[in-house]
Amino acid sequence: MTRVFLGIGANIEPLRNIPAGLTRLAQALTILRLSPGYRSPAMGFDGPEFINLVAEVETSLTLAELNLCLKQIETEFGREADAAKFSSRALDIDILLFGDLTGAHQGIELPRPDVHQFAFVLRPLLDLIPDGVCPQTGQPFRAYLPRIQGQILEPCDLVWQPLLNVSG
Secondary structure (H helix, E strand, O other): EEEEEEEEEEEHHHHHHHHHHHHHHHOOOEEEEEEOOOOOOOOOOOOOOOEEEEEEEEOOOOOHHHHHHHHHHHHHHHOOOOOOOOOOOEEEEEEEEEEEOOOEEOOEEEOHHHHHOHHHHHHHHHHOOOOEEOOOOEEEEHHHHHOOOOOOOOOEOOOOOOOOOOEE
16 A cells, blocks of 8 residues: 545635545545645636645555546546646645655656645645655755745635445
8 A cells, every 4th residue: 555645625616525525535545634724825827715635545556547546536526637737626636745756657746846836735744744754855844834935825624524334
């Protein structure tokens, strides 16, 4: 099993779509922990604010299989493959860390560069792994905090209850 950190966000009905997306994700992999949710303004375009969080998950899927699974889930939530990079999203799921894998793999850069650039990725990641170290640079993730100073980020309540399997 591989430990993976996923960045999850939405700015189209996020209080509905993120919990629904988490329920869908839980059908495909094991969700271990979730960071708190954070509100932030849309970046790179004029649109509604986003809610973002990070999920720590465990999976037996390969990187390629996981990426395909996440793209399928995004598509189920209305994501179009050719949508502009900076645009509104009902659900956006990005692989931030996949075990200790680094570099480019099948078009996926690991760790995802957003980890070092955006408060809405770094802050929730640090909530889960405050002493985490970037596998590519060997630097603690907290060393990147000065890069995100001034970026607006507000904690928000986001409720998700996993469905329990009850055998009877």
